[in-house]
Amino acid sequence: MTIDQRSSETAARKPVRPLRVATASFIGTAIEWYDYFIYGMAAAIAFGPLFFPSVSPAAGTLAAFATYSVGFAARPIGGIIMGHFGDRVGRKSMLVLSLLTMGLATVGIGLLPTYETIGVWAPVLLVTLRFIQGLGVGGEWGGAVLMAVEHAPDRKKAFYGSFPQMGVPGGLIVANxxxxxxxxxxxxxxxxxxxxxxxxxxxxxxxxxxxxxxxTLSESPEFQEVKKTDSGQRMPLVTVVRESWKEVLLSAGAFIGINAVGYIFMAYLLSYTTAVLELSRNLILTFTLIASLVWLAVIPWASALSDRHGRRKVLMVGSVGLVGSTLLLFPMINTADSALILIALLITAVFMGVVYGPIAALFSELFKAEVRYSGASLGYQIGSILGGGIAPTVATGLYNSWESTVPISLYLTAVTLISLGCVWLVTRRTD
Incomplete structure (x- = not known):
């Protein structure tokens, strides 16, 4: 008997402590998202003049956000690679690998020479490290969520699955x-x-x-059962695409809206309010911090409600609210009134939490355990590219072209309406 087999059997005999696993998932995920978010903040504030100094300030900001989007292009690749091995080798090992990948890339960015020192190689290396960050975070979400959900009791899957979801606002809070x-x-x-x-x-x-x-975590009990019964798939991704392509597309569509709104909230607004409205950077960072605390608090509450009343009811309410909040966001921010800006961010944060919390359990329930890492990761990461991956770049481009936030509001309304329709369709398959 090998060491891995003995440790696996020992872990299987230990009582499952879902709260400990969920808390560990939250901490690790918060660290990874901190790494990811500090890039967005640095892109909004510093990367334009440091890495793209030969263009105008507006073009420099656009270029900085374009490098920001590169990380999203890498996320499905990370999700596919780590999803494959997460379904074949185990959830835990991929969580360790994703965190190590993200950490090395982030520290590398902190050590980068700027354009003034090495010229064009500075943005080239920045893009490369951003791509590596994307690989890490692409494999992170599926593993963290599945470890929490698969250790959880049946009637609390969404609640425990919300812990890694809380890692997103948690990382944003620390970054702020x-x-x-x-x-x-x-x-x-x-x-x-x-x-x-x-x-x-x-x-x-x-x-x-x-x-x-x-x-220190033990492997997911559902994955241990897959290994015990030898029911794993040799090519999990192929199985997912062949048997569950509708679920992948619907889950991606359901995620586009919340992800686009989230990255406007987390990245673009800092750039817009400081550069265009000429508001205090500290004021906006403080307001984002307050709204992120609300977002974090709503996630487990909404997830617990979905355990009690069903995913469909909670996610539909949240999705409708998210559409409404996108219509109010920029008109309220453009008043440049501090109170109205904070209210707009708080309203957005509430509905982001209502949608983002239960969606982790929803995605995991769409796929069987043998291919769950691959399926959930693929849907989530495709949605992240079409949502948050392009949102700050699209918003910057729209404003530069029209010198108005109306096209941005219309864009956000369109993507949240798409997600509303997908949520309505996909929840019919689970509730």
Whole structure:
């Protein structure tokens, strides 16, 4: 008997503690999303002049957000690769690999020379490291969610599955706190000179802590059952595409709206409000921090409601609310009134939480255990490309072309309506 077999049998005999697994999933996911979000904030504030100084400020911001989108192009590749091995080898090993991949790429960005030092190689290396970040986060979501959901009791799948979902606002909160501390204590010149590197380099400490936590987890019991019965698929992705392509497309469509709104909320608004409305960067970071706390709190509450009342009811209410919030967001922000801006962000955060929380359990329920990592990851990451992957770039391009936020509002309304229709269709298959 090998060491892996003995450790697997020992883990199987231990009582399952879903809260411990879910909490560990939350911590690790928050660290990964912190890494991902600090890139978006740096793209909004610093990457334009540092890596694309030969173009206008507006074009530099657009180029910085284009590199931001590169990470999303890599996410399905990461989801496919880690989904394959997550269904073949195990969820736990892919969680460790995804965190290590993300951490190394993030620290690498913090060490990058700028355009002034190495010329065109600076943006080339930035894009490369962003791509590697995308590979890591592409494999992260499926593993973290499945570890939490597959350890959970049947009537609390969505609640425990919401813990890795909370890692997204959790990572955003930490990222905002770090950037607030830097902008409060450094001049703009010092921040552009060296201060922007601190959030990326600090990731090294958090990644080590996250790896220690993840290495202590036991493998998912449902995956252990797949291995025990020898029911695994040799090519999980092929099986998913052949047998569950409708579920993949519907789950991708259901995710487009929340993801697009989320990345406008998390990345583009900081750039727009500071560069166009000329509002205080610290004010917007503070408001985003407050709204992220609300978003985090709503996720487990909405997920618990979906365990009690069904995914369909909760997700439909949230999706309708998300459509409405996109119509209000920019008109309220454009008033430049602090109170109205905060209210707009809070309304958006509430409905983001209502949708984002239960969607983890919904996606895992669409696929059988043998191919669940591949199927859930593929749907989620395709939706992330079509949603958040292009949203900041599209928003920047629309504003530069029209000098108005009306086209951005229409764009967000369209994608949230698409998701509303997909949620209506996909929840008919589970509830």
């Amino acid at each position: 706190l770090v950037f607030l501390a830097l902008t409060n204590n450094l001049s703009n010149e010092a921040f552009l000179d060296w201060g922007w590197r601190i959030p990326f380099l600090a990731s090294a400490v958090m990644v080590v802590a996250g790896l220690v936590i993840r290495l």
